[in-house]
Amino acid sequence: MTGTQEAVSHLTPDIPKHEAFLDPKAAVGRLKEIYSAGTRFLTERFQETIDGNRPPAHCRAFYPEIRLTCSSFAQADSRLSFGHVASPGTYTTTITRPDLFENYLIQQIGLLIENHGVPVMIGASETPIPVHFAVAGNASLSIPQDGALEFPLRDVFDVPDLSTTNDDIVNGTAGRHADGSGPLALFTAQRVDYSLARLAHYTATRPEHFQNHILFTNYQFYVEEFEAYARAMLADPKSGYTSFVGPGNAEISRPNGVLKGTASTPQMPTYHLKREGQSGITLVNIGVGPSNAKTATDHIAVLRPHAWLMVGHCAGLRNSQRLGDFVLAHAYLREDHVLDDDIPIWVPIPPLAEIQIALEDAVEDVTALEGYELKRIMRTGTVATIDNRNWELRDQSGPVQRLSQSRAVALDMESATIAANGFRFRVPYGTLLCVSDKPLHGELKLPGMASDFYKTQVARHLLIGIRAMEKLREMPLERIHSRKLRSFEETAFL
16 A cells, blocks of 8 residues: 555655745645645545455545745735735645646745745645545545445545634634644635535536636526527637536537536536636526525635626616616625625625726627716616515515615615625625516516517626626736725735
């Protein structure tokens, strides 16, 4: 058996000792080496175990880590809201899937070295890799249910530890690590691995396919429009888009390619229009409700996307609105409640100028309207998000009074959740909705009520979201990642 026996009680792989690196690519190369050795060791031992050859001792491999020690108060480039630590000290983070995050890690490590003039230390951490995550990418292996083996799995391998898999860092409640170091990144390796597994489950697509620009919708029509747009882009060699991926990881690179579906529809069907450097667009149909919105964004956040936008349907609250009018959110009334324990209701969720401008410019581009004429079809104002789809059936005096006091112009069940989680996870966010009903004015969402104007606007809506993302793609990262999303005690990694 390969590996070394540690204090008789543990079998571990041979891993290089901590080493200093001033070259970010070489540093990431070492991270990949350590991670690959650890997961390969666990996979081989696990295969032996299910073949009936139980290892003689507990098998354990460790996540790699990045460690930075800075001794100077010298201020780094203040134009960037990331890429540097705020004060002297030692900062660490565990790393998983360095192959998936390679470009991100090279960028973040490079900024640390450049801004502080010191090397990063790369080595094995003291955090074990759970066997579930180590074999997750191996289609030939599956973890047996508890009781299927003749002995408890955790007697031989480390399993996920939910007591340490949490959002304490992003929520600002973490403090320092057990060794006294401060957090270097927003997510630990176990937290990332947990979300990568959840993403594959909910979306039926591998994390590798996700692009850096995420559109969320609550309406199946947008999926059909997205596929039509994707095929048009694949037919245009100048578009820069290379392939289109649907649930089940079906991928086409030709406009007439057959996109095979899955045997069963996933909870959140997801589609990826891919472009080099993950600069394409991902569309997630999250369905209806703040719980789904939170679930999707909780897990997508670990991929560190550059922006996410909500493009869905809403109830218009003003009599002057028409079905099909657009609403650009510049504030949010949070009555969804799913994030109250993570980000208190008193925390403001500010509009982000770069996102707002990109969305408004995209509306102008697609509709060919501008200035005062644009106001005929688009309102800018507060969007309220509620957790009760049938709120109209209850006593309306309370909700209607709050909606009026907040100056809300639209109501939905996802937008404030997505925006609040964007704020919490430091992912730039925005919302452009399309009015599909006006419950306070007798226009309920019923069959046959869609006008030609409404149908035209719905067809335009997704294209506006795509255009906005393409505008954001052209912006430098330091412009998109606003300081409004960063606290005064912030991690160095974006």
